Amino acid sequence: MDRRPGLQALWVQMENNRVAALGGRSFVPPSSLPTIFTRAAVAAAVRELACSTEDRIGLTDDILRDGVLTFAMLISIRQPDHVVAFRRMRCLNRRPLDEENARKLLGDHAPSFLREQWVFQPYYFRRGHDVEIAPLEILPFIRSVDSQTSGGFGDIDKLEIHPALQDFYPSATGGVLVVRKTLRRVATVSEERRMAMYQNEKRCLRLINHPPHPHIVPLLSAYVYEGNCCMLFPLLEMDLKAFLERPTPYGRFRWSFTYFSALCGLASALAQVHNVQVSLEGDHVDLEGIGYHHDLRPANILVNAHSFLLADFGMGRIRVADDGSETPFKALSGDYVAPECMDERSFAGLGVGRAVDVWAFGCLVLEVMVYSYLGTSGLTRFRQERLTPGPSGFITDTFFHDGRGNIKQVVKEWIDVVAAQGHSTVGVLLQRLALSTLKPVQERPTSSMVCRCLSRINLDAHFSAAYDILAATVDEEARTDDRGSLMKMWFERERLHAFGVVLGLLTEATELAIPKFAELHGEKCVQILLEIFQKLSRPPGSGEHVETSSRLELGVAEETMDQLTVEPGDNGETLLEDEIQRLVQDLWFLLSSMESRKAERLWIHSMLDATSCVEKLDRMGQVLRSRRPAAYQQSAAMVTMKKIRLQMVNELTQEGDLGRLELQGDDIPQVDDQAALGHLMGVDRHGERVFVEVVHYDPSWDRIPPAERTVVMAQKAMGFNAKPKPSNLRVLDCVGFFENGNSSGSAGFSFVYQFPESIRTPDSTPSQGQRALMTLHQLLLLSAKKMRTDQHSTQPLLGDKFRLASLLAGFLGEFHGIGWLHENLHSNNVVFFEYEKDVENHGISAATSSTLCQPFVVGLDKVRPGGESWHTQGPAEHTDFPDYRHPDYQHTERFRVGYDYYSLGIMLLEIGLWTPLVAIAGRNQFSTLSPHKLRAMLVDRYLPRLGYRMGFTYQAVVDRLLSDKLDPEPRRQVPDAVAESKAFSAFMKQVIDPLEQLANGSI
Template sequence: MATALPDRICRLGKKSAVPPYKYFYPRRDIERLLTRQTIKTSLAETQNLTDNELDLHQYAKAIRNTSLAIFATLVLSGHQKYILGFLSRCLEDKALPFSEESLHFLPELPRRNFVYDQWGFCPIVLQRGDIHRQFHNESILPFIQEEQCGRGGFGKVYKVKVDGSCQCLSSGEEDLIIARKELADFDDADAERGILNMLQTLKHPNIVEFLGSYSVRSTHSLLFPFVPMDLKAFLETMPDVDACVVYSGMSGIADALSKIHQFTIKPDPELSISKIGFHHDLSPANILVLENKVFLMTDFGLSQMKSNDENSKTLLRGGHDDYLGPEAFDYATARNGVVGRALDVWSFACILAEMATFLGGRSVSEFQQSRKRELLVQNIPTVEYKFHSDGFVHPAVHQWLDNLAANDEDENLRAMVALCRDMFQPNPDMRMTADAAATRMASIAFKSRIAEITRLFKSLGYNTAENRFLDFQIYVLLEATRFVAWSRGFWTWYGEDRKETSAIDRDLVKLQDILERHSQSPSIPSRWLALEDMQGCVDSIWGRLSGDQENEVHKMWVGEVCEVDDMSVLNMLRLRGGTFKGDRYRPVGIKAAMKYMSKLVSLPVGGSSHDKVVVGSRRMEAEWVSLAEPNVEFIIAGRNRNEYGLAENNSRTMGILTQYVGSNKPMVMVEWKLYDTRWASEVGDELLRQMDNLVNLLDPDRTPRDGVALHRVLNCCGYFHDPKNCRFGFLYPLVGPTAIIQSEPRVSVHLFSLNDVLRLCGNEGPNPKRPDLGDIFLLAKDLASCLGSVHQAGWLHHNISSHQVLVFSPSVWELHENVRSAVLAGFNDSRPEASSITLGPRDDYLHYQHPKYRNHARFETSFDYFALGMVLLELGLWMPISDLRSMASPEYREPEDFRKCLLRSYVPQLGESMGAIYRDAVAFCLDTEAQLLSMGLGVPGLPGYDRAVQEMFDSRVVRPLQQCLV
C-alpha cells in the first residue's frame, strides 16, 4: 500500500493557473486520504514498527494531528521514513515552509526534494478581512482558473476560480469565483487598499466588498467578489426589470457617494474618524449589478481620503472623460483641472440621466450620439460625447431630459429627471451636494417601491369579478388598504428622512417579494400562508410607528377602506365584519358597514339593483305607538314658549311604544320624515324598502358604529307609516342599556333642542344657569368627532343646526346639567349624496346653510362643517345664530356677507371665553374652502378632494378640540 500511496497523493494535485504554475494539494483532500490507519500502514512498512503497536499508534496520531502536510510531502518523494526526524524535533505543519538550513538532519536529496515539494502542501489560504500579505515567490495561490476580463489605465482585472478548500472568503467549501485586480505600482495598490479598508468599516450595501490583498513577485492584487455585469452592460442589454429596482439601486449609489464624501466612523466610544472623500472615476462601468439587481460602487483607484481640515480639491489624475464635469479639463491648456467632490456629483447626474433614458424606454446609445462633438484640442481632432459643451450643459442634454419628462407618466421618472437638471450645475462651487442628491433620490426610490407594492396588491384579484367574493381577496384588500394608509402616514412624517426610508426598505423588499411570489403561483393551499406573511410584513412596518402615529395611520386606514365604492365589496366587508378575528379588522368592518348602508339609502327609489335588497322589514304598525299631544304649550315661569322665542318644531314628538319585546313599554322619540304629496298614492315596496334601509343604517345592531357616534347618535328600532299626513315616523327608544337613558325615569322626560336651551338658559330665559364650560367643551368635541366619523363612511348630515342637537331633561331647571349628554339628530334626512325622497330644509334652518348651498350649489362635505361651525359659535357665545342675524346691520343681509361678518366680528370673541384652540376650530369650519384652496388641496369634485377635506377637518378641528379641557 505504501508504494501506491505517492501515486494517490499525486492524483490529488491541482495545477495553479498563476505563476509559478505549480501543483498544490488541498488540505481537505489530503485529510481524506491520509487516515490514521493509512498512516499506520505506511509507517509499519517503512519503519519496521510492526512489533511495536503502541509506538505505531502514537506516531500515527501525532502525524495526523500536527504533521500531516510534512508526512504527505515526504511520501510524495518516497522519503516518508524520515518523518520520525521531524517528530522528534517537534517540527509541525504550522512551521511550513522550511529552509534547507533548517532541515540539516536530512540527507541532501530528501532535503532538496522536500524544500521543492513542500509548497504544494501549504498553498495560500485566502482569509476574509486579512491584513495585506507579502507572499514568498514560491508560494502557490489556489487559483485553478483565471482569465482576464477587464483592463484599465492602472491595471488589469481577472476572473479567478479559487479552490474551495483553500479559501475562507465564503461560508461554504465550494469553489469560489472572485475578481482579482492586479496593479504593477505598489503605491497605487497601497493607496486603493487603504481606501477600501476604510470604506469596509461603513458596511454599506452599495459599496463593493473588499476581500483582501496581497503582493507576490512584484505584482499587487486586490480581491473582490466577482460580478459579471456592470451598469454599462446593463444599459446596453436593456433587461426587463421593475422601475423600483432601478430607483432603489441608484438611491443606494447616491447614499454610498454621500457617505464617502462625508466619511465618518466611530470604531469605539473613544475614537471617531472623519474624513473628506471622493471617487473621481464614477461611471456606469464602475458600478456593478448583482443578480438581484443591487448596484455596487467599485474601482476606487482614483479615490482619496483627506483630513477634514484639508481642501477636497486636487489635480485630476484620470477618469472616464464622458462623465467628467466642465471643471475636469482645460481645453485651452489641454491639461486636467483641479477638482473636488462636486465632480462626483456631476458624474452621478450623467449616470442618472442615462438611467432615466433606460426607464423611459429610450436608447442610451442614441442619447450618446445626440451629444457627439467633433473639435480640435491643441490642433488634434477629437470626438467626445460629454454632457457639457463650452462650459455649459450640452443643449442636447437639456432637450433629451425635456422629452423624457414630457412623454412619461411615471411621476418618479419625472422627479429623477428634475434631480438631474438640478445636479447639472456647470459651476462646481454652486453644484448640489451628494448628501442633498441622496436625500432626493431616496424619496424617489421610496415612492417607487410603495407604488410597486400597491400595484402588486391590486394584481392579486380582490377587485376582479370572479374573485371579489372570496374571503382571501377580502383580507388582501384590507391588508392593501392598511399598507397604503401606512405609506401615506410614513411619507408625511419621514418622506425626507433618508435614514428612516432606508431602514424600512428591507421590510418593503420582503413584502414585495411575498406579493410577487404569490402572484406567480397563487395556489389555494399557499393563499393563507401568503396572507400570514403579508400580515407579518405590514405589522412590522406599522411597528416602526410611535403610538400617536399608529393612531393616525389607523384613521387613514379606515379612510382607505371607506374609499372603496363597489357595493359588492362593501357588502362583503360588512358581512365579514362580525367574523373578523380579534380587533385587527373590526373597526374597518364597522366603517364599511356604515358606508354600505349609507350608499344603499342614497340609491334612487325605483332604480334596479340587487344591492338594495335588505332581508327583514323594520316597519311597525302605527297603532303600536302612543304619541304625546303635538304642540302642547307648556308654561314656564308664567310665560309660554313663544314668549321665550322658542321655534315651533313639529318634526319630533315623544311617545310610548306599546308593542315591544320585553316587559316594559319604552319611552321613544318619534322623528318624522315627510314625503311629497305626489307620492301619496305610490307608496310601495320600493319606498318601504328604502325606509327599512334607513332604519338599518341607524340601528347599531345592523350597522355597527364606533367612537362617540355610539352615544351621540340615537338608535333607531323601526318606523311606521302615517299616510294621512304623508310621513313616516322613525322610532328611537330613550330607555335601555344602549339608549340615552339607562333605566326607567321616575319622572317624565321632556325634549328640547340646543336652540331651545340657548334661549331658556340665556340671560333672558327662566333658567339663567349656563352649563359648565367643561360640559360645553365635551359636547363640542364629541359633535365634531361624531361628524368626522360618519363623514368617513360617506354619510353627510345635510341639516346640522342647533335645532338638530337634542337635550332630554326632566324640566327646564335641570337643562344646564343635561347639555353634556345631548345627541345629534336629524339623520333620517341625511345621505351620502342627493336622495330622491328628502325635501328641502325648513326656513328656520337656513342660517346654518352655507351661502353657496343657499345659492343652489351641489352639497359638499365642507357645508356640513360650516353648519357645525355655526353650532360651535352658538355654544361659544351662548347665543342663537338667529339673534346674531337680527342684530347684524343691513349691509350683511346676504348670506356670504353675514359669514364674513361672523369671521371678522364674532369668531375672534371666542378667544377670550373659549380659548384660541376653540376659536381657530370654529374659524376653520366657517372658512373651510378658502383655507383648503390656500393650501393647494384641490377643487371640489376632483378625486380625493372629499378625503383631503375630511383629513384637514380632523387635523384642524377634531384633534385640536380634544385638547380643550377645564
C-alpha cells in the first residue's frame, strides 16, 4: 500500500487519530472518519484499488453512503482491495461482521479484520442504558483520573471518557469525567448474591430518581463487561466526609444560608426516596412504592459548590406500598445508627423502616450545622464529646443515642449551641427540627415533614441574608453620604421588609403565614433572594460579608431619614438600585393580589411613619414618582419628570397647542351608540363618516405627569397625519378630540378619525343593518362559525393571507421606526372599511379574500413614544383581549418592542390557521391556563400546524415572534436602548423581509 499514496494517506491519518484506551487496547473515534474520508480522498483511493474498471463504477458513492467504516477497517489491515467483494456481498454496512462471512470475504485475513473492526466501533455510552457489553468491544475510557479506592463489595474509579463516545454531556468538547462503581467478584460473596446486589442498586437508582431529582446522583449508565458489574455516575468534587474535614468552606458554603439550601435539597431527595411514584403510561409503568436508603452518612453524600447529592443505594430497597417499609437491620458503620436498629442487650438486628433514615438525617443536619458555624475544630469537639459509655458500661461509642432509645444529653447540649448561632428565629426552628428527628421512632416525623420544615428554614435563612445585606448597604450609603441612591435603596429595604412580614418570615411559627407558599413559590423566592444577596455582596477580597440581626419593626431611624434626598441618576445604565428594585418587585409578584395589597399598606405605613417633616415627605414623593412599578405611582410624577418632559419636547407642546385640537359638541353631532365590538362610528357636521375611539379615564393616568400626557395626546392627534403618509403606516387621520362626560365609566377623551377617503362621503353610508366596518376578529369568528358546515369555502386565498401578514408586519415596522409603541395590538384592532357585502354574513372566502389587503390598525388609546423617558400605564387590569398580551408584561410592567412583536405573532398565528384565538384559548382544557402556559401550548400544539398550511418560512416567522427570539433580554425590567435597537433590526430582517417575499410571490 506504500506505493499507493492515496490509500497510504488515509492509513496515516487514521493512525494519527488512534486513541489509547485503558487496558492496553486502542480505538479510532468514528467521529474522526468524516474529516478523513472526504469525497476527494475516497475517489483517489478508489482509483488506486486493484480491481476491474467496471467495479469502480459507483464505488466511491457506495463507500461514502454505506461503507466508510468498512473501508477504514480494510485499509487499517492493509487489505483495501477487498472492498469490492464487500460491496458485491452487500456487506458494506454489515457490522459487526461475523466469522463465517469474514472468512468468505477475506480468507486468511479474516482474523485480522475481526479484531480490527472493534477498533473502529468502540462502545458508545448512552445515558440510561443498562446493557451487557461483549468482551471484544473496546470501552472508550482514555484515562484514570485518580487512584482506585475499594470498599467492602466494590471498587471506585474516576475515569475519563472520550467526549465523542458518550451522550451524557452532548456539548462536551474535552474529556468527560465520570465515576465508575464496580461490583467485583469476591470469594465471600456468591455470584448470585453479587448479581442480586447489582440489580437491586440499579433498580433503586432508576425508580427512585424518576422523575430526575437534582439532589439524587443520577445513574448515567450501567453495564456488565468481562464479568464485572459496573455503574457510571457524574464526578462531583468530593463527598461530605471530605467536605467536613476541610479547614475552610468550599464554594458557596462560605455563606451559612447555602448549608440550609443544600440540606433542604437533600431532604427533598430523601422524601422522594421514601415515596416512590413512577407513572409512565406509554411504557405501562405505574408504581407506588416505599423506598429507603438505610446507609445515610457523610461518605454517601456527594458535594458540589452549592449542593448535597444523595448517593450509594447499595443498602437501599424499594417495596410495594402495601408491603410496608420494615426490613431486618443490616450491620452498618458510622455514628448515625438509630436506637431501634439493635437490641441493647443482644446487639441483634431488629426490624426497621424508613424512620432510620430520618434519624440519620437529623444526625447529619446537626453535624453539618456544627461545621457551618464552628468549623472543623467545633465538629471535632462535638464528636469527641459524644464518645461516651454504652448501656453495658464497658464499650464506648459516638452514637447520638444512649443505647436505651434516648438522645444523649451531650447531643441536646450541642443542639442548643447550634441554635444560639446565627439568627435567633432560624436557630429556634433548627432546634425544633433536630430534636424532632432524634425522637423515639413512634414520634419521629416523616421525611416529607422534615422537607417542609427545612424549606421554611431555608426561606428564612435566605431572607435574613438578603435583608441584612440590604440594610447594611443603606447604612453604609448613609455613612458615605451617597445621596443619589440612598432613598431608593431604603425604599427597597422597606418593601423587602413588608414582604417578610406578610409571609411571617423570621418568626418562630413553624408554618408560614401563607399556607403552601414555600411549596408553591419557595424555590423561586430563594433564587430571587440569593440574587439580591449576590448583587449586594462585596467583591472577593474586600472584607467579610457583614451579618447583622434582622429586625422586623416597621420604620427607619430618624437620623437615617435625615440623610435621604434625591439626585438624578444616569439613565444610560442600569443602576444597582434599579436591579434591586426589579428583584424585590419579582418577590412581590409571588404574592396574591390580596397579599400584595397588604404588603403595600405595610410599606406605605413604614414610610409615612418614618418622619413628620413636610420637606422630607416632599423629597420622598419626588423619588416615588421616579420609580416605575405601579406601586410607586400613587402620586403623580409631575415634579421629577417635568424637567425630563421639557427637555424631550423642547417646550414645543403646551396646553394651548392641545386646545387647538379640541372639538366642540356640534362638530360631531352624531355618534352611533351601537358599538361594533367596542368600536364607534359617527358623522361630522359636514356629513362625513368618522371613526371614534374612546380613551376612558384610568387611575394609571395619575402616575403620568399632566405635561407629559399633554405631549402624548397632542402627538396622538397630530403625529400620524403627515403627508404623504408612509404606505405601511396604516392608521387613520385624526381630526381632533373631545372630552367625554364625567359620569362613572365614561370620563375620558374621544379621538375622532376620518374614514378612508373612498367611503367617507354620505353617498357611501351603509344601508340599514349593514356595518360600516369589519374587524379581523369578526372575520375570523364568522369563518369559524361557517367552518362547522364547510371547512374549505371560508378560507382566504393563501396569497392574501401572506399579504395581510406582510401589511401588518410592515405597519409595526413603520410604527416602531418613528418611535412609537402600540401596546394594544390584537385582531379586533385591525379593521377593514372596504369589503364585499357577502363577507358580512358569510365571512371570507376565496372570492372575497381581497378584502384582507386593505387593513387599518386602530386601538391607539395606549400608544406612546418609545424609550425609558416616557411613562407607561402598564398592563390594563381589565381587557377583552388579554391573551394577546406578552406573558411577561404583567411582571415587567415596562413595555418594550418585543411585546408588540408577540401580539403580532398571535395575530399571524390566527391568520395562518384562520382561526380566532378565542376559539383556541377559550376551550375548556385551555381556558384556565396561565399566560406562560398558554404561550407554551400555542407554540407546542398549534405552531407546528402552520407548517403544512403556510410553509416553513411563515411558521419560522411566527415562532420568532412568539418565542422572544428577536428580543435579546425579554425579562429585563427596563428595556435597554441598544437591545431594543437590535430587536428592531432583527424584526426587519427576520420578519418583515421574509413576509414581504411571501406576499410578493406568485401565489
